Amino acid sequence: MATDTVTNSTRDEVLRRIRAATGGTSDGGVAKAGWEGIARDYRRKGTREREGVLALLEDRLRDYDARVVRVAGGRVAQSVAEMLAERGVRRMVVPVGLPVAWLPAAAGAGGVEFVVDEGLSSGDLDDFDGVMTGATLAIAETGTFVLQSVAGQGRRAATLVPDYHLCVVRAEDVVETVPESMAQLQRTAGLATTFVSGPSATADIEMTRIKGVHGPRFLDVILIV
Amino acid sequence: MSGVGLDPKTAPTFPMAAKAMLGDTQLRKNVRHATDVIQGKRARVVGEMPDWQELREAGRQIRQHTMKYLDFYLEEFEANCTRAGGVVHWARDAEEARGIVVGLVKASGSDEVIKIKSMTTEEIELNTALEAAGIHAFETDLAELIIQLGEDRPSHIVVPALHKNRQQIREIFQRKMNLPELGERPEDLADAARMFLREKFLRVKTAVSGANFLIAETGGVCVVESEGNGRMCLTLPETLITIAGIDKVLPRFQDLEVMLQLLPRSATGERMNPYNSIWTGVDAADGPRVFHVVLMDNARTEILADEEARQTLNCIRCGACQNACPVYRQTGGHAYGSVYAGPIGAILTPQLQEMQHAQSLPYASSLCGACYEVCPVKINIPEVLIHLRNRVVRQNTAGVAGFFDVEAGAMKAMAMIFRSERRFRAVQRLGRVAEGPLVHKDGQGEGWIRWLPGLLGGWTQVRDLREMPKETFRDWWERRGDNGN
Ligand code: SF4
Numbered sequence: 001m002a003t004d005t006v007t008n009s010t011r012d013e014v015l016r017r018i019r020a021a022t023g024g025t026s027d028g029g030v031a032k033a034g035w036e037g038i039a040r041d042y043r044r045k046g047t048r049e050r051e052g053v054l055a056l057l058e059d060r061l062r063d064y065d066a067r068v069v070r071v072a073g074g075r076v077a078q079s080v081a082e083m084l085a086e087r088g089v090r091r092m093v094v095p096v097g098l099p100v101a102w103l104p105a106a107a108g109a110g111g112v113e114f115v116v117d118e119g120l121s122s123g124d125l126d127d128f129d130g131v132m133t134g135a136t137l138a139i140a141e142t143g144t145f146v147l148q149s150v151a152g153q154g155r156r157a158a159t160l161v162p163d164y165h166l167c168v169v170r171a172e173d174v175v176e177t178v179p180e181s182m183a184q185l186q187r188t189a190g191l192a193t194t195f196v197s198g199p200s201a202t203a204d205i206e207m208t209r210i211k212g213v214h215g216p217r218f219l220d221v222i223l224i225v
Numbered sequence: 226m227s228g229v230g231l232d233p234k235t236a237p238t239f240p241m242a243a244k245a246m247l248g249d250t251q252l253r254k255n256v257r258h259a260t261d262v263i264q265g266k267r268a269r270v271v272g273e274m275p276d277w278q279e280l281r282e283a284g285r286q287i288r289q290h291t292m293k294y295l296d297f298y299l300e301e302f303e304a305n306c307t308r309a310g311g312v313v314h315w316a317r318d319a320e321e322a323r324g325i326v327v328g329l330v331k332a333s334g335s336d337e338v339i340k341i342k343s344m345t346t347e348e349i350e351l352n353t354a355l356e357a358a359g360i361h362a363f364e365t366d367l368a369e370l371i372i373q374l375g376e377d378r379p380s381h382i383v384v385p386a387l388h389k390n391r392q393q394i395r396e397i398f399q400r401k402m403n404l405p406e407l408g409e410r411p412e413d414l415a416d417a418a419r420m421f422l423r424e425k426f427l428r429v430k431t432a433v434s435g436a437n438f439l440i441a442e443t444g445g446v447c448v449v450e451s452e453g454n455g456r457m458c459l460t461l462p463e464t465l466i467t468i469a470g471i472d473k474v475l476p477r478f479q480d481l482e483v484m485l486q487l488l489p490r491s492a493t494g495e496r497m498n499p500y501n502s503i504w505t506g507v508d509a510a511d512g513p514r515v516f517h518v519v520l521m522d523n524a525r526t527e528i529l530a531d532e533e534a535r536q537t538l539n540c541i542r543c544g545a546c547q548n549a550c551p552v553y554r555q556t557g558g559h560a561y562g563s564v565y566a567g568p569i570g571a572i573l574t575p576q577l578q579e580m581q582h583a584q585s586l587p588y589a590s591s592l593c594g595a596c597y598e599v600c601p602v603k604i605n606i607p608e609v610l611i612h613l614r615n616r617v618v619r620q621n622t623a624g625v626a627g628f629f630d631v632e633a634g635a636m637k638a639m640a641m642i643f644r645s646e647r648r649f650r651a652v653q654r655l656g657r658v659a660e661g662p663l664v665h666k667d668g669q670g671e672g673w674i675r676w677l678p679g680l681l682g683g684w685t686q687v688r689d690l691r692e693m694p695k696e697t698f699r700d701w702w703e704r705r706g707d708n709g710n
Contacts, residue, residue: 010315010316010317010321011315013317014315014316014317014471014520014522014526015296015299015300017522017526017527017529017530018295018296018299018471018526018529019296020526020530021526021527021529021530022292022293022294022295022296022529025296026293026294026295026296026297027297028297030294031290031294031297031298031476034290034293034294035290035476035477038283038286038287038290039279039282039283039286040279040283040483041276041279041282041283042276042279042280042283042483042486043275043276043279060496064499119510122426122427122461123427126423126427139497141496142496142497143496143497144497149508149510149511155460155510155511155512156456156459156460156502156511156512157460157461157511157512160453160456160457160460161461178482178485178486179482181482182478182479182481182482183479185478186478186479189440189442189443189445189478189503189505190309190443190445190505191505191508192502192503192504192505192508192511192512193502193503193504194456194500194501194502194503195485195497195500195501195502195503196499196500197495197496197497197498197499197500198499199499200451200452200453200499200500201451201452201499202367202415202451202452203262203384203451203493204366204367204368204371204384204386204387205367205391205394205411205414205415206255206258206259206390206391206411207258207259207262207263207384207387208411210411210412210415212415212419212453213367213415213418213419213451213452213453213454214365214419214422214423214426214452214453214454214456214457215452215453215456215457215499215500216453
């Protein structure tokens with residue numbers, strides 16, 4: 001195809017210019033060794049004990065105006081029911097693979113309808129009040145949780161279009177620093193991954209922070225301890 | 226040749242544009258307020274990091290290392306991205322990049338696109354090219370929407386509409402969204418944007434984005450944002466076209482641990498920005514079915530070839546240097562005549578333009594060093610500025626550069642004068658007589674000179690000069706001695 005030829009010659013030309021500028025073709029082995037030699041004297045691991053890490057996460061999340069509660073494993077469904085009642089939501093979308101025990105059906109859902117996302121259209125998603133998911137991990141120091149396209153966390157669109165997000169995080173999945181989170185994510189680095197830190201926000205108008213321009217405006221986190 | 230697409234070739238030189246901007250007090254007020262707020266937030270969240278300097282050093286080394294082996298990492302990115310189902314294209318310059326994107330949008334069957342804020346697409350003036358091809362582009366970042374509806378130009382890398390205040394934004398939205406009743410609280414304005422864009426997100430099938438980082442190890446792309454409009458564009462459409470400078474690559478996934486700490490704290494003064502999206506090729510069950518990446522040179526290889534200026538490419542576009550720069554804070558971004566304003570613009574723009582245009586930009590700095598202090602990847606901007614000034618002087622003898630040669634000549638004459646007391650006194654006396662007709666009194670009765678003749682004119686082009694004292698210190702000292710007090 002004609003376009004392929006054009007693209008190939010462009011590619012070769014750009015690479016030729018790079019090599020002319022840097023003094024020749026890079027040797028992969030040398031590049032790798034050079035990368036290993038980069039000084040990384042920053043903090044790799046946190047220093048806090050367990051309780052300190054969880055308290056830090058809560059503090060950071062609240063700083064973003066998220067609501068956070070700690071519950072014991074057996075009481076998640078109850079806590080979900082309370083959160084949803086307070087928020088006044090009626091229709092929730094949930095990803096395939098979300099632990100059934102977290103859903104308040106047995107505990108009395110208070111009339112909330114849960115619909116499993118099996119390829120709903122964007123328009124369908126727009127009709128939900130909220131979404132509920134798990135998370136791969138959370139980073140205490142920045143008040144961040146990380147979602148990936150896996151069972152229980154679902155498609156990226158589902159956690160984006162509804163106006164409310166309820167995220168359930170296990171205490172054992174909370175790390176203190178960003179480097180600790182990246183080390184854990186390395187195994188699944190190829191999955192679609194979203195770092196979420198607080199509800200969507202902008203400061204474009206006179207630097208006043210406004211919540212939820214396009215993504216969810218309200219965020220709650222349940223921390224299972 | 227390569228660096229085409231930016232505006233500065235038609236824009237007035239910095240000294241002329243800056244003069245006009247200095248007269249716009251509203252703009253200066255808005256810029257000062259915005260940069261003050263970001264700087265305050267930045268200082269607070271940087272202050273809570275005990276290892277900030279170590280992170281900066283790691284950031285610098287990662288970027289420097291990447292530039293040294295750029296061919297290797299780009300090929301690695303291409304191979305991994307392709308394996309994951311992405312299609313990689315290469316563009317030598319802005320024109321090629323525009324051609325590829327327009328072609329891909331047409332092939333997607335759409336005559337509309339939704340866009341994430343991207344300085345790279347601003348750099349190549351993509352929207353104009355899309356319109357010319359009958360494709361309407363909707364900017365979805367709130368600031369970019371303000372710019373687009375206001376038919377304006379961005380004035381900051383991170384907060385492109387910081388020169389507008391809420392009344393001005395309200396007026397634009399009232400007019401362009403047909404909302405006469407719209408309030409002026411920031412919440413009202415954000416709600417209007419949400420309503421206006423929601424329908425586009427759900428309808429338009431093709432999106433165009435930039436990239437904050439390309440990850441060679443995985444073939445993944447990372448976009449950092451706040452509002453969720455980025456996620457909308459990356460997630461909902463059927464086709465996604467990402468355009469990135471070849472300088473955006475990072476060697477390994479792990480390197481994000483450094484960049485994701487440096488960038489949000491430097492850019493918006495947040496510990497982490499609300500959303501970071503990382504995606505690799507296509508995923509059958511999640512997001513677009515078709516994904517293209519356009520890797521663009523557009524004069525970046527020429528910067529790479531200049532060893533002293535190469536560090537310019539390390540920039541991660543956080544905008545911290547703009548907020549810290551006393552010159553930018555006075556003039557705002559438009560005076561730079563380019564989408565890259567402030568200190569980074571002063572070194573990047575002339576290089577993207579092969580020094581043909583924007584030659585006054587390396588002089589748009591007081592070399593105070595504030596930009597170097599805040600730069601999260603330790604780019605020594607003052608050093609590059611001086612290197613570029615040398616290049617301007619060396620490469621040209623006419624035009625704007627010729628004028629700066631004159632400044633250099635004037636400095637030599639000054640040195641000669643200062644070396645001799647007799648000459649110095651003579652010049653002082655002469656100056657007091659000669660300045661007479663040029664002095665204007667201000668409201669406080671102080672005399673100011675706004676314009677000097679001939680060779681000295683360059684000095685007053687960018688600053689007012691205080692009138693010379695009626696009596697010099699030396700004269701006073703001697704008189705005091707004579708009178709015996
Ligand atoms: S030069 Fe440094 S401070 Fe300025 S935008 Fe680039 S990375 Fe940020």
